[in-house]
Amino acid sequence: MNPVAPGHDLAVDWALDESRDRSKQVLLAHGGGGQLTDELLNDVVLPRLANPILNAMFDSAVLPCQPQGRLAFTIDSYVVQPWRFPGADVGRLAVSGTVNDLAVCGAQPIGLALSLILAEGFAKSHLEFVLDSIHATAAEAGVHVVTGDTKVVGRDHADSIYITTAGLGVVPTDRCLTPDRVRPGDAIIVNGPIGEHGLAVMLEREMPEVQSVLRSDAAPLNGVIESLLKELGEHVVFMRDPTRAGLAGVLTDLARQSGWRVGLNEQDIPVRAEARHAADMLGLDLMEVANEGKVVVVVRPEVAGRAMEIFRGHPLGKDCAVIGHVEDRDDGLCVLNTAIGGHRIVQKPYGEQLPRIC
Amino acid sequence: MNPVAPGHDLAVDWALDESRDRSKQVLLAHGGGGQLTDELLNDVVLPRLANPILNAMFDSAVLPCQPQGRLAFTIDSYVVQPWRFPGADVGRLAVSGTVNDLAVCGAQPIGLALSLILAEGFAKSHLEFVLDSIHATAAEAGVHVVTGDTKVVGRDHADSIYITTAGLGVVPTDRCLTPDRVRPGDAIIVNGPIGEHGLAVMLEREMPEVQSVLRSDAAPLNGVIESLLKELGEHVVFMRDPTRAGLAGVLTDLARQSGWRVGLNEQDIPVRAEARHAADMLGLDLMEVANEGKVVVVVRPEVAGRAMEIFRGHPLGKDCAVIGHVEDRDDGLCVLNTAIGGHRIVQKPYGEQLPRIC
Numbered sequence: 001m002n003p004v005a006p007g008h009d010l011a012v013d014w015a016l017d018e019s020r021d022r023s024k025q026v027l028l029a030h031g032g033g034g035q036l037t038d039e040l041l042n043d044v045v046l047p048r049l050a051n052p053i054l055n056a057m058f059d060s061a062v063l064p065c066q067p068q069g070r071l072a073f074t075i076d077s078y079v080v081q082p083w084r085f086p087g088a089d090v091g092r093l094a095v096s097g098t099v100n101d102l103a104v105c106g107a108q109p110i111g112l113a114l115s116l117i118l119a120e121g122f123a124k125s126h127l128e129f130v131l132d133s134i135h136a137t138a139a140e141a142g143v144h145v146v147t148g149d150t151k152v153v154g155r156d157h158a159d160s161i162y163i164t165t166a167g168l169g170v171v172p173t174d175r176c177l178t179p180d181r182v183r184p185g186d187a188i189i190v191n192g193p194i195g196e197h198g199l200a201v202m203l204e205r206e207m208p209e210v211q212s213v214l215r216s217d218a219a220p221l222n223g224v225i226e227s228l229l230k231e232l233g234e235h236v237v238f239m240r241d242p243t244r245a246g247l248a249g250v251l252t253d254l255a256r257q258s259g260w261r262v263g264l265n266e267q268d269i270p271v272r273a274e275a276r277h278a279a280d281m282l283g284l285d286l287m288e289v290a291n292e293g294k295v296v297v298v299v300r301p302e303v304a305g306r307a308m309e310i311f312r313g314h315p316l317g318k319d320c321a322v323i324g325h326v327e328d329r330d331d332g333l334c335v336l337n338t339a340i341g342g343h344r345i346v347q348k349p350y351g352e353q354l355p356r357i358c
Numbered sequence: 359m360n361p362v363a364p365g366h367d368l369a370v371d372w373a374l375d376e377s378r379d380r381s382k383q384v385l386l387a388h389g390g391g392g393q394l395t396d397e398l399l400n401d402v403v404l405p406r407l408a409n410p411i412l413n414a415m416f417d418s419a420v421l422p423c424q425p426q427g428r429l430a431f432t433i434d435s436y437v438v439q440p441w442r443f444p445g446a447d448v449g450r451l452a453v454s455g456t457v458n459d460l461a462v463c464g465a466q467p468i469g470l471a472l473s474l475i476l477a478e479g480f481a482k483s484h485l486e487f488v489l490d491s492i493h494a495t496a497a498e499a500g501v502h503v504v505t506g507d508t509k510v511v512g513r514d515h516a517d518s519i520y521i522t523t524a525g526l527g528v529v530p531t532d533r534c535l536t537p538d539r540v541r542p543g544d545a546i547i548v549n550g551p552i553g554e555h556g557l558a559v560m561l562e563r564e565m566p567e568v569q570s571v572l573r574s575d576a577a578p579l580n581g582v583i584e585s586l587l588k589e590l591g592e593h594v595v596f597m598r599d600p601t602r603a604g605l606a607g608v609l610t611d612l613a614r615q616s617g618w619r620v621g622l623n624e625q626d627i628p629v630r631a632e633a634r635h636a637a638d639m640l641g642l643d644l645m646e647v648a649n650e651g652k653v654v655v656v657v658r659p660e661v662a663g664r665a666m667e668i669f670r671g672h673p674l675g676k677d678c679a680v681i682g683h684v685e686d687r688d689d690g691l692c693v694l695n696t697a698i699g700g701h702r703i704v705q706k707p708y709g710e711q712l713p714r715i716c
Contacts, residue, residue: 033602033648034707059459059598060432062529071429074418075471075524076507079515101417113433115522117475149434153714157437159515164473166433166524171420240417244391290391349392356511 026122031152040150044124048131051144053111061146063111063168072107072169074098079162081356083130085204087215088197088292090163091133093358096218096292097243098167099141103222104239104295106177106229107169111146112138117162121155130161141220143167175229179257181237184328187304188262189297191224191311192217192319193270194247198289198357199278205356206282214274217293224314225295232307238298241291243358245349248287248334250296252348255334262334264324264346287336288349290357298326384480389510398508402482406489409502411469419504421469421526430465430527432456437520439714441488443562445573446555446650448521449491451716454576454650455601456525457499461580462597462653464535464587465527467501474506475520479513488519499578501525533587537615539595542686545662546620547655549582549669550575550677551628552605553647556715557636563714564640572632575651582672583653590665596656599649601716603707606645606692608654610706613692620692622682622704645694646707648715656684 030040046055053061076097083090095112102109114134118127138145197216221241229236242250247269255262271286279286293316299307304322311317334346388398404413411419434455441448453470460467472492476485496503555574579599587594600608605627613620629644637644651674657665662680669675692704 028713029708032707032713033607034646036708037602038706060430060463060465060525060527062463062465063429063431071421071526072418073421073469073471073524073526074505075473075522077473077475077509077522079475079509079511105418105420107418107420111431113431113524115433115435115524117435117437117520117522147432151435151437151716153437153517156514157517158520159511162475162516162520164433164435164475164522164524166431166471166473166522167418168429168431168526169418244395249391288392348396349390350387350394355386355390358509 024124026118026120026124026127026152028120028152028154031150037150044127045131045148048128048135049145051146053144053146061111063146069170069172072102072105072171074101075164075166076101077162077164078358079356080201080358081159082204083160085216086200088218089130089133090161091130092137093218093292094163094165095134095137095141096220097358098165099143099220099222100241100295102167102169103225104177104241105171106175107171108226109141109143109167109169109222111168112143113166114145114148115164116150117158118150118152119155119158119160120152122160126160137220141222177237177239179238179254182254182258182260182298182326184260184326185301186237186298186326187301187322188324188326189299189304189307189311189320189322190247190270191295191317193272193275194242194291194294195271195275195279195286195289197292198354199275199282201357202282202354203278212274212278214278217291219293219316221293221295221316224311224316227314228297228307228310231310232299232303235300235303236297237300239295241295243290243292246288246290247296248346249348251334252346256332258326259330259332261327261329261331262324263327264334264336266336267339268321269323270319270321284354287346290354292358382482384476384478384482384485384510386478386510386512389508395508402485403489403506406486406493407503409504411502411504419469421504427528427530430460430463430529432459433522433524434459435520435522436716437714438559438716439517440562441518443574444558446576447488447491448519449488450495451576451650452521452523453492453495453499454578455716456523457501457578457580458599458653460525460527461583462535462599463529464533465529466584467499467525467527467580469504469526470496470501471524472503472506473522474508475516476508476510477513477516477518478510480518484518495578499580535595535597537596537612540612540616540618540656540684542618542684543659544595544656544684545659545680546682546684547657547662547665547669547678547680548605548628549653549675551630551633552600552649552652553629553633553637553644555650556647556712557633557640559715560640560712561636570632570636572636575649577651577674579651579653579674582669582674585672586655586665586668589668590657590661593658593661594655595658597653599653601648601650604646604648605654606704607706609692610704614690616684617688617690619685619687619689620682621685622692622694624694625697626679627681628677628679642712645704648712650716
């Protein structure tokens with residue numbers, strides 16, 4: 001078990017932190033709930049994540065309950081290895097993933113909860129890096145971490161840092177983004193090139209010697225999604241973020257749950273050349289690779305053009321594309337029309353193509 | 359690293375599960391978001407935790423937003439080792455801990471979120487045991503698991519199972535349970551004998567050969583707390599559950615935050631003889647040992663008697679006691695009047711008396 005990223009700079013950092021200076025490391029005692037826990041909170045955590053609700057430091061955060069709308073509530077654990085990789089880190093990943101899970105349900109986030117499981121010996125400087133990243137990403141999404149917890153386990157009982165984030169959001173009463181609203185003719189849009197998060201992590205972990213321009217796309221999408229929903233309202237019928245199991249996972253689920261055929265055009269799916277090369281090198285199907293800053297949106301055909309304009313007007317949507325349509329066949333299949341004129345039934349990946357990718 | 363409890367029966371279970379039958383184990387691929395993840399969810403998780411909101415299986419749970427009151431939001435990770443111990447297991451612990459964090463803020467739970475980090479090779483039968491326990495404890499608390507996530511890491515990268523639970527609750531607008539409401543004369547009540555969770559776990563882990571009647575007290579307290587708050591209203595001024603860092607942690611914090619002296623009478627603090635013996639044997643201060651089914655309640659003196667009656671009328675409060683009072687000295691200290699007539703200033707424990715206790 002190697003708790004550090006294979007990248008050169010990270011290995012150097014870690015060597016310094018392993019310099020026997022325990023004051024610069026997280027200790028088991030930091031998880032004990034006593035004075036040392038207070039110290040870690042006051043010196044490391046609170047200065048980075050401070051906001052009035054978190055600062056109250058009660059056992060639960062207490063938030064105003066907005067009377068209009070329903071609540072969206074989500075949770076995810078992040079065990080990505082390495083914890084830092086080109087384009088992002090486990091902190092940015094956790095906040096983005098949680099905010100996006102709320103956003104695809106039509107919710108605006110009103111608070112995040114953060115729980116850390118740290119391996120003893122994890123450098124405080126690395127923890128600070130992750131917390132800064134959490135803070136910056138939460139600010140980008142316009143939300144605060146309002147409550148949290150920290151546990152520490154022995155150095156052989158976890159890899160450096162595991163993060164669990166829960167998110168709370170409010171869904172306006174008139175919003176409903178469910179597979180049963182989808183119908184033939186609807187356009188399927190993705191906001192940019194696929195597969196880059198999974199590939200960036202895999203390259204960093206498995207082939208650190210390879211120089212690549214690929215970066216994780218991890219980003220909170222609530223801003224661009226809200227623009228879309230505000231303007232197009234009920235013409236937006238379904239959304240999902242293609243994380244683990246990738247585009248194949250989301251679209252096979254959509255076909256199965258809606259009962260309609262989902263038809264995709266391979267040449268319309270945005271893919272960077274570097275991503276195609278990396279996927280070939282790693283033996284991966286790009287359709288199955290995880291994204292962390294992408295959203296699949298299904299809209300009524302009459303607003304597809306306007307939806308594309310809204311995406312293109314936003315930095316996180318400028319390379320968007322219509323990748324296919326819902327077809328008038330009730331076989332519940334996802335079919336890819338390939339670049340050379342063939343057809344391939346897309347299947348949900350069976351198991352673990354990419355372990356520890358998020 | 360030994361992923362099983364030292365208890366005899368668990369070791370036997372584990373030996374069976376290690377019998378090379380991978381179909382009975384959790385595999386890395388179960389965490390990949392593909393068909394095997396669906397299979398684990400459909401075969402193992404959903405049959406145990408089913409409810410209409412969870413069954414919808416969207417990226418976020420969507421709950422009705424009740425217009426009255428504020429929202430309480432909390433999160434905690436549970437890394438207790440072993441995962442099963444006399445009186446409870448990590449699942450009961452997680453649900454109880456989260457429900458209690460909501461309850462001490464005056465909130466009734468409206469939904470739980472559950473995230474699992476599993477080590478590859480963890481027996482499915484053990485996972486089923488934990489999920490059954492989560493379901494039973496949530497039912498006891500009158501709440502559902504409404505959303506969740508599962509990640510799997512390699513067998514050397516975690517101990518069997520780590521659970522993170524987030525909780526969402528509603529606080530009636532008129533409730534305020536904060537240290538600044540405390541004033542001299544207020545009575546301090548605890549609902550039963552202290553230290554039993556921490557001792558039960560420590561005995562199981564460190565001295566499995568010792569036969570003891572001690573059991574973890576892990577239990578959801580929202581029922582008895584709600585009875586108290588419904589009847590006594592604003593005469594209840596403060597509550598906290600003495601988990602990590604125990605009674606010493608909660609009461610030193612209360613003294614410091616309120617600015618008043620907290621005076622405790624050692625002979626009034628309920629302690630079972632077995633707990634005292636175990637603490638002596640393990641070299642632990644019972645005041646600092648974690649509880650998971652206890653609450654410290656501060657009430658106005660005129661309702662102390664009635665508060666005790668309400669506790670005594672409930673199975674989780676029948677051994678309650680008034681353990682001290684807030685005194686008219688503004689030194690912010692917590693002072694223990696000992697059984698032999700002395701005084702001891704109680705300090706918050708420095709660090710890790712008991713690692714991996716929750």
